Amino acid sequence: MKYPYENKNNPILSFSDMSRHNLQADCENCFGFCCVALYFSASEGFPVDKDAGKPCINLQSDFRCSVHKSLRKLGLKGCIAYDCFGAGQKVAQVTYGGHDWRQVPKSAKQMYEVFLIMRQIHEMLWYLAESLTLQQTCHIQGELSSMLNETERLTLLSPDSLIELDVAAHRGDVNTLLLQTSELVRSEVQPGQKTSSRHQKTLGRGLDLIGANLRKNDLRGANLRGAYLIAADLRGVDLSGADLIGADLRDADLRGANLTHSIFLTQAQINTAKGDSDTKLPISLTRPIYWSK
Ligand code: SF4
Known part of the structure; x- marks a missing residue:
């Protein structure tokens, strides 16, 4: 079990780095919660339409995926993109002490509910841990x-307490700090921002930039929170200091783009985008093996 804060391989990692390391999925220590607890549909890149709480047809008795090596070939983009932020192993090994939903079927429904709550809490931890690594937040x-x-403390609550938790209220408190972080980071690069007239007025939260050609836009320090960047052309674009929290990057073309100092980017977002060996990523994220050379 890797949780919590166990990293014997790299002793120079900071607290926040270690936090983020432990907020990555560890499927070996999970009981396939994401393959059971979620509702999903074939049209979203999952194998079939399925109800929440029903195991995926490809989930084996050892909680491994029978088609794991072929997810890309089978076009299962939903499976590739999903990221639990380490909530799966936390629920499996900490909240339920290593007992799985097959061993304790009467608790299965509760476990799925707890997993969905834990995933939200771990996502908040991911963003908070990143905020702590940024010099602009000193x-x-x-x-x-x-x-x-405080958010860490919530992850150690009992199943009943987790279910009763007002997650939305806590998220609101966390979001206030994340917005402050965003403003601090973006204000450092915004003064030099030159945005082409076509998108100058449209940059901001929740924008529809589906399929947009943004190659000539200066997106350094841009507010792209929740932006729809599906299939947008971002080749070679410098996104330093851009806030990408919740941005939809499905099929966005990131070849040659610089995201090293973008903020609030997740592995799930990267997994759904197109990139290549010239795409620069934050150190906390991994380059998908299926990106072009
Ligand atoms: S195909 Fe595999 S990864 Fe996808 S939901 Fe099913 S078991 Fe999970």
């Missing part, structure tokens, strides 16, 4: 640390 590090600790 004046709010105390608030960020307190919120990280």
Whole structure:
């Protein structure tokens, strides 16, 4: 079990780096929660239409996926993209102490519910841990640390307490700090921002930039929170300091783009996009093996 904060291989990692390391999925220590708890449909890149709480047809008795090596070939983009932020192993090994939903069928429904809540909490931890690594947040590090600790504490609650938790209220508190972080980071690069007239007025939260050609836009420090960047052309674009929290990057073309210092980017977003060996990623994220050379 890797949780919590266990990293004997790299002792120079900071607390936040270790936090983020442990917020990555560890399927070996999970009981396939994401393959059972979620509702999903074939049209979203999953094998079949299925109800929440029903195991996927490809989930084996050992909780491994029988088609894991062929997900891409089979076009199962939904499976490739999904990221639990380490919630799966936390629920399996900590909340339920290694008992799985097959061993304890009467708790199965509760386990799925707890997994979905834990995933939201772990996602918040991911963003908070990242905020703590940014030098621009030096004046709010105390608030960020307190919120990280409080959020960590929530992950250790009992199943009943987790189900009763007001996740939306906690998310609101976390989001206030994430917005402050975003403003601090973006304000450092925005003064030099030159955005072409076509998109100048449209940059901002929840934008529809589906299929847009953004190659000539200066997106450094841009607010792209929740933007729909599906199939957008971002080849060679410098996204330093851009806030990409919740942005939909499905099939966005990131070949040659620089995302090294973008903020609030997740592995799930990267997994759904197109990229190549020239795409620069934050150190916390992994280059998908199926990206072009
Ligand atoms: S195909 Fe595999 S990864 Fe996808 S939901 Fe089914 S078991 Fe999980």
